[in-house]
Structure formats: C-alpha cells, structure tokens
Amino acid sequence: MRTPRHHRLAVVLLAASLALAGCGASDDDRAAGSEKAADGRPGPGYAADGSGADGKASDGTGSDGTGSDAKTGPAATAAPEQRQRQHVIRTAVLSVEVADATAALAKARAVTEAAGGHVADETTERVDDDHVTSQIVLRVPQSAYDATLKELAGAGKLLSRKAAAEDVTDQVVDVESRIATQRASVARVRELMDRATKLSDVVTLEGQLSSRQADLEALLAKQAALKDRTALATITLHLNERERPAAEPEDDGPGFGDALSGGWNALVSTAKWAAIVLLAVAPWAAVLLVGYAGWRWLVRPRTARRRTAERADSGDAAS
Numbered sequence: 001m002r003t004p005r006h007h008r009l010a011v012v013l014l015a016a017s018l019a020l021a022g023c024g025a026s027d028d029d030r031a032a033g034s035e036k037a038a039d040g041r042p043g044p045g046y047a048a049d050g051s052g053a054d055g056k057a058s059d060g061t062g063s064d065g066t067g068s069d070a071k072t073g074p075a076a077t078a079a080p081e082q083r084q085r086q087h088v089i090r091t092a093v094l095s096v097e098v099a100d101a102t103a104a105l106a107k108a109r110a111v112t113e114a115a116g117g118h119v120a121d122e123t124t125e126r127v128d129d130d131h132v133t134s135q136i137v138l139r140v141p142q143s144a145y146d147a148t149l150k151e152l153a154g155a156g157k158l159l160s161r162k163a164a165a166e167d168v169t170d171q172v173v174d175v176e177s178r179i180a181t182q183r184a185s186v187a188r189v190r191e192l193m194d195r196a197t198k199l200s201d202v203v204t205l206e207g208q209l210s211s212r213q214a215d216l217e218a219l220l221a222k223q224a225a226l227k228d229r230t231a232l233a234t235i236t237l238h239l240n241e242r243e244r245p246a247a248e249p250e251d252d253g254p255g256f257g258d259a260l261s262g263g264w265n266a267l268v269s270t271a272k273w274a275a276i277v278l279l280a281v282a283p284w285a286a287v288l289l290v291g292y293a294g295w296r297w298l299v300r301p302r303t304a305r306r307r308t309a310e311r312a313d314s315g316d317a318a319s
Helices: 002-039 101-114 142-153 169-195 199-231 256-318
Strands: 088-098 118-127 131-141 157-167 232-241
Touching: 088 101, 088 142, 088 199, 101 118, 101 131, 101 142, 101 232, 131 142, 142 157, 142 232, 169 199, 199 232
Parallel strands: 088 232
Antiparallel strands: 088 157, 118 131, 131 232
16 A cells, blocks of 8 residues: 555655746746846847747747757758857058059049948048059948958059958957846836935936946947947058159250350359458468568568678678
8 A cells, every 4th residue: 555655655746846847947938038128139048030049939839930849951950140140350451553543542432332331531642743642441341351352452563461350259249248237237227216215315326327327328339339340341552653754854965055154154163262262361361471571671671780780890800
C-alpha cells in the first residue's frame, strides 16, 4: 500500500516543479517584453525579427511560421543579422595632379552626387597667377565609398592616398544602452513628480529632471553624430593643377638703340662711380693739403734761414 502512495507523492512533487518552472519562464518572457517596451527594441530574449532566443516566433509559431519547430533550410542555418551590426567610420585623403583643376572639380561633384552624397566643404585658389589648386571634402554613402574613391583617384596622376577605417560598434552600443537607461530615469522622475504633493519635493524633482534631460539630449546628439559618421564616409580630395612652363622671350639680337642705351648707361655708371671715389678721397685730400700748406709756409722758411745762418757762421770761422 505504501508503494502507490509514494508514487502519488512523486507525481505531485513533479507537477509542482513543472508549475514553478512554467511560472519562471513566463516571468522571464514578461521581463523581456518590458525591456522591449522600455526602449523600443527587442529584449535580450528576442531576435530582431520578433522571434525568441530559441528561434520561435513570439506568437507561439515556429521560425517558419507553420507552427512546427523544424530548423531546416537556409533561414535556420543563417545567423540572425550576425547578432550585432558593425559600425565603421571610413575616411580617405587623396592628392591628385590634373591638367585642369576646374574640370576635375566639376567631375568630382558629379561623381559624388551620382553616388548619393554631397559636398561638405570646398576651397579653391590660384597660385602665382599660373595654376589652380583646390581642396574639396565629400560625404558619400558607405556602400559607394570604394567605387567613388577609385573613380576620384583615376581623375589624374595620383600623388598620394591615405585611407582609414575605425570600428565604433562598441561606442554605438554603449550610447544606445545609456540612452535607454536615461529615458527610463527621466520617466521615473516624471512619475515621481506626478505623485509629489509638497512644493519642496516638486522643486527638487524639477532640478533632477532638467539635469537628466540635459544628459539625455547630449547622448542623443552623440548618437546622431555617430550615425552620420558611420552612414556617410568622408573623402578629402586635393586637386593640384600642373604648372605650365614659362614662355621664353624671343631673342633677335641687340640693335642700334640697345647699343646707344648700353653706352649711355655705362657712361652714367662711370661718372657715378668717379664721383663716389672723389667724395671718398676728398677728406684725405683736405688733410694732405693742410699739411702741405703748413710745411710750405711754416717749416720750409725756418729750415732755409737756419741753413743760411749756418753757412755764414762757417764762412766767418774760416776767415
């Protein structure tokens, strides 16, 4: 008699454990649904197409929509959108030498518009009235990035090329997560404001709401910037026009006028240099002239009188 009773007890315990497991699963489903409602995206237990993590649709049907749980065919073997989309920022800098910078610039605009992009910035200048240089910043969709880059590089002689790709998937996912959290935080503060009865509580909650809304707007701006940079690639194109060789003047040989002009210029140059030399020597000539005058009128007469006196003395002594 004890054996059937033990069987019945085991059956009751098994039924109770199954019931508890079912309640836990339903709670998990409700939690996943609440996450989906909170930020507008499927919860962790849902794929991007509304199916659960086990490959079944949320309405109870299988992944093929027929109510069966078969997992055959290409749809069953392919990963659901690779679990996570990759976000990459692509940039490139090209320097191209062209024969006509204006025509190459017009072609670059046409190529960009045909690819679905636009011109973000442009700078064109003429150097030494001889050739034109231009710098243009282009934004093109990621899907047309490689084709546009190839076409722009073939516009002339490629001087340099630099391309870079930065994976910002982690930043995008982090910003989306923070936005969802911040929106839930703002919603909680609004709910508390609706239930607040004291003026002091309302004032405090308004300050909290303003601060959290400002943080949310900053996150939304960062999300928009990331979306723009990942959706459109940036190409900076430098167009350098080839320098034209300067035309050499025709040489017909010197003529009569050239000879006369050359002689006159030589005469003027000689007279100028002669005047410069005279002016440079003039101070020295003045000093020498003063010295000669002193010697001529002061020193020389005294020397002559002394010699005459000496001769006279010597004659008297001899007599």
